[in-house]
Amino acid sequence: MHLISGINSAKFFSATAEPKEPVVCTKTIPGPKSIELNKQLGKIQSTGSIQYFADYDKSKGNYIQDVDGNILLDVFTQISSVPLGYNHPRLLNVFKDDKNIKTLVNRPALGVFPGKEWPDKLQSILMQVAPKGLNKITTMMCGSCSNENAFKSIFIWYQNKLRGSSKFTQDEMCSCMVNMPPGSPELSILSFHGAFHGRTLGSLATTHSKYIHKLDIPSFDWPIASFPKYKYPLEENVAENKKEDEKCLSEVADLMEVYKKKGKPVAGVIVEPIQSEGGDNEASPEFFQNLQKICKKNGSALLIDEVQTGGGSTGKFWCHEYFNLESPPDVVTFSKKLQLGGYFHNDDFLPNEPYRIFNTWMGDPGKVIILEEILKVIKEENLIANVQNSGKVLKDGLLKLEKEFPNLLNSTRGRGTFLAVNTVDGKVRDTIITNMKLNGIQTGGCGENAIRFRPTLVFKENHANIVLDRMRKVLKNL
Ligand SMILES: Cc1ncc(COP(=O)(O)O)c(C=O)c1O
Structure with a gap:
């Protein structure tokens, strides 16, 4: 018996193609279903750090989907912990092998x-x-x-x-x-x-x-x-x-x-x-x-x-x-x-x-x-080179945004896609992160006033451009 039995690999590949861009369908994130689940969990656990509840069945590639149907381009990736994105077909396939299932069970x-x-x-x-x-x-x-x-x-x-x-x-x-x-x-x-x-x-x-x-x-x-x-x-x-x-x-x-x-x-x-x-x-x-x-x-x-x-x-x-x-x-x-x-x-x-x-x-x-x-x-997809490539696009774009919004951003830094930019203060930083989420981008904060970027290794140039476009929109509207 396989963990994901009955999957036709070709069909599964197309079913797991990631969305073309983020979709936000609730006025606030967390949306109503997340808020309800938070109340439920709050009865037995501390929930102060929870942002929303995700639907990991539906999350794909660089996109995390929440229970309210919001689809966010994830450049925070479970605090920098998702190398290949969500539901990567190669990783799902690993558990078609009974031997691997036994490794999990025993x-x-x-x-x-x-x-x-x-x-x-x-x-x-x-x-x-x-x-x-x-x-x-x-x-x-x-x-x-x-x-x-x-x-x-x-x-x-x-x-x-x-x-x-x-x-x-x-x-x-x-x-x-x-x-x-x-x-x-x-x-x-x-x-x-x-x-x-x-x-x-x-x-x-x-x-x-x-x-x-x-x-x-x-x-x-x-x-x-x-x-x-x-x-x-x-x-x-x-x-x-x-x-x-x-x-x-x-x-x-x-x-x-x-x-x-x-x-x-x-x-x-x-x-x-x-x-x-x-x-x-x-x-x-x-x-x-x-x-x-x-x-x-x-x-x-x-x-x-x-x-x-x-x-x-x-x-x-x-x-x-x-x-x-x-x-x-x-x-x-x-x-x-x-x-x-x-x-x-x-x-x-x-x-x-x-x-x-x-x-x-x-x-x-x-x-x-x-x-x-x-x-x-x-190795096969040369993802370290990909990181260098998409990291350059993201970093150059952040430096450009710094020039466009000198009163809001400074000190772009980092290597590869492991990047950050400072905002003028912690309050502005938190507002930018919240508004980016409402514009379909999941980022994270670090330190007192920095926004950090921790995308997957399969984050490409087109993803970097989406992040930068949405960020520009947020900064313009501040
Ligand atoms: C540099 C560094 N060391 C250690 C840790 C702790 O790791 P964990 O949360 O898995 O205990 C973290 C977590 O963010 C980290 O960033």
Whole structure:
């Protein structure tokens, strides 16, 4: 029995052709049916963040359809997580194969009873996209728990360096059971103001994008450095932005000293290639190159969080490929477009003892078979090149809109289709996003006043032109 039985592939292909343009048929979004469903869900869950209820049967390609019949061109894609659009025929076909259905049904505790296919699957699928120089992988569930476990790997690595070949002491084994040193050592992870690395307790300690994510939650005293805030256009502000890099890097070096003296040495540094939730703040390749040098000098691991940037939308599979680092980063975390979470690393970050980095599922083979097909389509259809192409059209168009509406927009930035533009303030930003939705475009906000674009990898030039036309209309009517 197939999950989507009785589908004639040719017919299905035409049935899934995406709409030519957005259609908005309600005066407000959410429309009446969404509002009704929200009331229903509100009886059992918090619903404050829900924008509308989608109809995923009817959503196609780059277009998401809501329960009220509105069809929106989606350039937010489930917070940057949909690589090939909705109901891609190749992904639906994956589940015509009974073997794949069985993979879905029989989900293993991967750390204990992996299936016979698992070593091959990891090697032939995930390791094929491993960042250059990283030959190990730990699979996980989501972005937050990937960072959380990567921190643990870094702490274990750091302590192993100190311990050398000695065994755990009795004191270490007893003290860790009551959260005290030396077994639970006072180590720290350095992060950056404006960063977002997730919401579990360790990851949250390195998240600094919005107070609402953190308020009332106890946290660690870990160092936080400034992340560069550039002036745009970049070509006209080279000297100033270089100074900004230097200021932030010297803060990193200073904080490492301060925390060493405090008795909380920096075991690792976590950084996004482009700070995403925090406002799409970019930093130069030189910033990352020098950050890596500082990490090496201090004996700290460099963790690059590619949860949002990974998977192709920056015009490279991993955004840090743009940085020409002198050696690979120590750890690279992923999730979102890659369907499951996890991190790539080198041998040094593989714990020697079992159960130190562990959880029941440790990933999901069901997601890996979807990822396999996604990666095939990316390759066959040359989608990274497509992103570079459509990203250029979108970016050039945003720069043009900036010139047309200098009192409303500024600082267009980003790589590939991973783009953002600032508005004059948060209120104007929210109004533009709402009005764009009413004009058929689903975008998202980030930071205090930015609009971010996170289209699929199958977002083409014609889609970019629709976004730009609708945005122009919204800006004209403000
Ligand atoms: C850079 C980055 N890291 C980590 C996370 C957390 O991922 P998740 O929401 O899957 O826990 C996010 C989520 O938006 C992210 O953008």
